[in-house]
Amino acid sequence: MSVTAQLIGVDVGKAQLWLSVNGEPAQRCANEHSAIHEWLQSLPAPAAFALEATNDYHLALALEAHRQGHRVYLISGYRLNRYRDSIGGRAKTDAGDAQLLVRYLEREHDQLTPWTPPPKGYQSLQKLLRRRARLVRARVMLEQSLGGVTELQASLKPLIRAIQRLDTTLQRLMDKAIATAGWAAHRRRCQQIEGIGPITAAALTMAFHRGAFRSSDAFVAFLGLDVRVRDSGQKRARRRLTKQGDPELRRLLYMAALQAKSKPAWSGYYQRCLARGLACVQALNALARKLARLAFALMKNQTEYQPHIPCEQT
Template sequence: MIVGIDISKKWFDAAWQVDGQGRHQRFEYTDEDIGQLLAQTPEAAHYVMEATGTYHARLALRLHESGRRVSVVNPLVIKRFSQMQLSRVKSDRADAELIRRYGEQQPLSPWAPATDEVLELQQAHGWLNDLIGERTRLLNRREAHAHHAKPNAFVISQMAAQLQQLDGQIKTCERHLEVMVKKSFTELFERLLTIPSIGAKTAIELIIVTDGFRRFEDVKALCAYIGVSPTTFRSGSSVNGKGGIAKLGQGRMRQLLYLCSWTAKTCNPACRALYARLKALGKPPKVINVAIAHKLLRQAFAVATTNAPFSTEYA
C-alpha cells in the first residue's frame, strides 16, 4: 500500500486505498495525529512525501522510527509528474492523491535520516548561505544608493555597520563549519585538500552537500545533483539549440568549483591537459572552465570513494 502525503506547516493530508476504494484524511501536524496516521495505515504501507524545506523532516523521522518505509521525493519530480498527468486541480487533497499515484507508478528510493553531526552541519550551512545572500542583497542596495543625486550619509553609515556585522557573522560561521568538518570527516577533508586547486572552503562545501559523499553511488548522479552535467538541445533537422549545463543543483557549489577551475588549469595536471585540448578546439573560456569544474568534481568523487589521496597517475 502506498500512502501519499502532502505536507503543510500546520497539517498534512494523506491519501491511500483500501480494497480499491480511495481514502483521504487531514491530520493536524502533532504527535497525536501522527500516531493516528500510524494506527489507520498498515505496517507494510510505504509513505511517500515531497521534500518541503524543513516541514517534512519531523513526520519522515517519526515514520522511520516507527519502522515504516518512507520515501522523500524532489518536488520538481512531482510537478513534472502532475504535468504529465494533465492535472488541472491544485489542492492539498489532490496533491496527496497525486503523490500516491506517483508512488504506485514509479520506483521509490528509501529515505533514512542523517546523523546528528550531519544535521548540525546542514543547519549551520543553511545559515551561512542565508548570511551570504543577505550580504549580496546589501551590497546591491549600497551600490544602488550610491547613484542617488545626494546619497544620505546616515543610510551609508547604517549600511556599512550592517555589512561589517554580516562579514563577522559569515567568518564565525565558516570557522564553526570548518571545526565541525575536521572533527567528523577528518580523513576525507585531508584527502580532498590533496587535489590541486581544491581549498578548505570547497572541501567543506563538498562534504556538507554530499553528506560525506555517502549520498551518491556513482559520479554521474553527483554531477547531476551539483548541476554540472552537460545538456543537449537538438531534435530533427530544425532544432539545433545551444547546449550548456543542467543548473538544477547546488549553485554555491558550482560557483566554488568554477573559481577553483581558474587555478586548476595551471596547477592540476589533468585539468591542465583538458584546458590545452579544449583551447586548441577553439572552445570559449567559460565553457573550458565549466569542463574543468566538472573534472574537479570527478576527481573529488574518486578521492572520496577510493579512500586514497590525489594521484597524478590516476587523475
C-alpha cells in the same frame, strides 16, 4: 513491494500535511511531531510513503515514518510537475498532489530508491551551510543596494563587518561539526584541489557522506551537475543541468571552477571546453563536474591529490 502494503502520498507544507491513503481523498494533519506520531501509530501495517521534498519541512514525517518501519520515497517537485503534465493534469492543489503522489509511487516504484536518514554530521553541516548562504546573500544585497549611497557608508561598513564576524563564527562551527563527525581527512583531501577552498571542501565532504554512491556519475547526479538530454530526430536540444541537488553545493562548485580555470592544472581543460563550442557558463559547469569527480575519487579511495601540471607551464 507487497500488494497489501498501503500507498500513502503526502503533500508537505510548513504547517500541515495533506495525506492520501491508496489514492483516497486527502486528509490533513498538523506538521508537528506529536500529530505525526499519533497518525502513524493508527496505520495497521508498514506502508510505503511518497513525499514531495520541500525544504526541510518533510523531515519530521520522513524521520518518524522511517523509525516506525515504513518505507519512504522522496519525489522532487520538478519530477512531480512533469508527471502531472504527462498525464494531462490541469489542476494543482495540495490535496490533488497527495493523490498524484500515490499514483506516481504505484507506477514508478521499481525505479525509485527508498530514502534513508542522513548521518547526524550531514544534517548539522547542511544547516550551517544553508545559514551561511543566506548570510552571504544578505551581505551582497546590502553592498549592492547601499554601496553607492555616500551618506550611508559610515553606517554600512560596521554592518558589513558584523556580518563578516558572523560568517567567521559559522565557519568555526563548520570546522567543529566536521571534526566531530570524523570527516577532517576527507575535507583536507578536497581542499588540496586547486580552486576548492574550505567551504566548498566542507560541502563536498558533507555530500559524499550522504549515501554509498556507486560511482562518480551517481555523485555528480546527486549534486545536480549532470546534463539532461532531450534530442528528437535531427534536432539536438540544448543541454541543461538537471539541478536535482542542493543549489548551494552547485553554487560553491561553480565559484570553485571560476577560481580553478586560471590555475595551470585546469586552464588547459577549460580552454578545450571553450574550443569545443561551449559557452563560458557551460565550460565552467563542465569544470565544476571535473572537480566534483576528482574530489569523489580522493574521498572514496582515501588517496592524496597529485596535481597534473602541463609540461609547458612548469
